[in-house]
Amino acid sequence: MKPAAFEYAVPTTVAEAVALLASRNGEAKPISGGQSLMPVLNFRLAAPTLLVDLRHLPDLDRIVVEAGGTRLGAKVRWRDIEKSRELAAGQPLLCAAIAHVAHYQIRNRGTVGGSLAHADPAAEMPGLAVALDARLRIIGAKGERMVEAGEFFTGPLSTVLEPDELILEVLLPAWPASRRWGFEEFARRRGDFALAGAAVWFDTDAAGCAQNAHVGIIGASDRPRRLPAAEMALNGKALDAATIAAAVAAARAALDPMNDIHASADYRRALAGTMVERALKAALAR
Numbered sequence: 450m451k452p453a454a455f456e457y458a459v460p461t462t463v464a465e466a467v468a469l470l471a472s473r474n475g476e477a478k479p480i481s482g483g484q485s486l487m488p489v490l491n492f493r494l495a496a497p498t499l500l501v502d503l504r505h506l507p508d509l510d511r512i513v514v515e516a517g518g519t520r521l522g523a524k525v526r527w528r529d530i531e532k533s534r535e536l537a538a539g540q541p542l543l544c545a546a547i548a549h550v551a552h553y554q555i556r557n558r559g560t561v562g563g564s565l566a567h568a569d570p571a572a573e574m575p576g577l578a579v580a581l582d583a584r585l586r587i588i589g590a591k592g593e594r595m596v597e598a599g600e601f602f603t604g605p606l607s608t609v610l611e612p613d614e615l616i617l618e619v620l621l622p623a624w625p626a627s628r629r630w631g632f633e634e635f636a637r638r639r640g641d642f643a644l645a646g647a648a649v650w651f652d653t654d655a656a657g658c659a660q661n662a663h664v665g666i667i668g669a670s671d672r673p674r675r676l677p678a679a680e681m682a683l684n685g686k687a688l689d690a691a692t693i694a695a696a697v698a699a700a701r702a703a704l705d706p707m708n709d710i711h712a713s714a715d716y717r718r719a720l721a722g723t724m725v726e727r728a729l730k731a732a733l734a735r
């Protein structure tokens with residue numbers, strides 16, 4: 450398949466890019482790495498009349514790890530995350546999870562902003578943004594706004610982004626070195642989208658009990674989400690076998706996945722629980 454005809458622009462400023470996006474009444478689309486958008490265009494699932502290529506926009510490929518938190522520009526690629534020593538030390542859960550994204554050709558082009566805007570419920574970056582309490586800095590014709598990742602995704606391939614809006618960067622809270630974490634996913638082949646995955650983290654109090662537990666799920670819901678019931682099963686508890694079993698049961702009970710060609714709903718629900726269990730055990734062993 451080939452895409453429908455489109456015009457193509459390569460702006461050199463964010464203001465110019467936003468103006469171009471706003472000029473077509475929803476018929477213009479940004480393109481970043483093209484790894485999700487080009488298949489969509491080739492199958493004619495979308496037919497924008499203008500593609501606004503972000504490649505020459507300055508400063509959006511920056512990774513900044515500071516005491517106050519981490520900033521990932523929208524054009525940061527999976528490969529950039531993989532290579533960053535600052536991120537390996539400052540955001541270890543992010544790095545471990547991004548290692549599961551696709552194959553190296555795609556990893557050389559696919560970007561943080563593109564993945565968030567595409568909003569695949571099984572993709573790692575949207576799930577991480579939600580599990581890590583990220584905020585997204587967004588700009589459009591009406592100006593800038595910040596959106597909590599937990600409120601950004603509205604369904605499969607759907608977000609709160611307006612057609613004239615661009616993601617500029619993602620802000621992640623600081624990550625204490627003592628934090629316990631685990632990431633586990635299951636895909637049929639290495640690099641495939643996960644059938645289900647879990648990102649978990651928690652801090653520990655003086656008695657060694659979990660505090661501030663976060664349990665995030667990908668692939669088993671219509672959007673990436675946290676599971677508050679599973680988090681409640683962990684908070685204030687020592688992570689023994691009974692606590693982990695209670696969190697897994699709460700996770701499974703909270704999920705209502707769809708049947709699809711890759712897996713039944715029951716299989717995904719069971720698998721998601723198993724991913725939570727493995728991620729918690731990995732967090733304890735780490």
Ligand SMILES: Cc1cc2nc3c(=O)[nH]c(=O)nc-3n(C[C@H](O)[C@H](O)[C@H](O)COP(=O)(O)OP(=O)(O)OC[C@H]3O[C@@H](n4cnc5c(N)ncnc54)[C@H](O)[C@@H]3O)c2cc1C
Nearest residue numbers: 481482483484485486551559560562563564566572573616
């Ligand atoms: C074979 C294959 C396997 C893959 N496996 C995985 C996987 O295992 N896990 C995974 O997470 N992903 C996977 N991907 C997707 C890949 O990670 C994509 O790169 C990513 O989802 C989109 O990033 P992109 O930069 O290529 O975005 P693009 O394809 O350029 O754009 C995607 C969407 O985002 C919009 N967009 C892009 N940038 C912005 C921005 N800054 N602001 C607002 N909107 C923007 C575009 O208009 C478009 O709607 C796979 C892709 C392929 C082709």
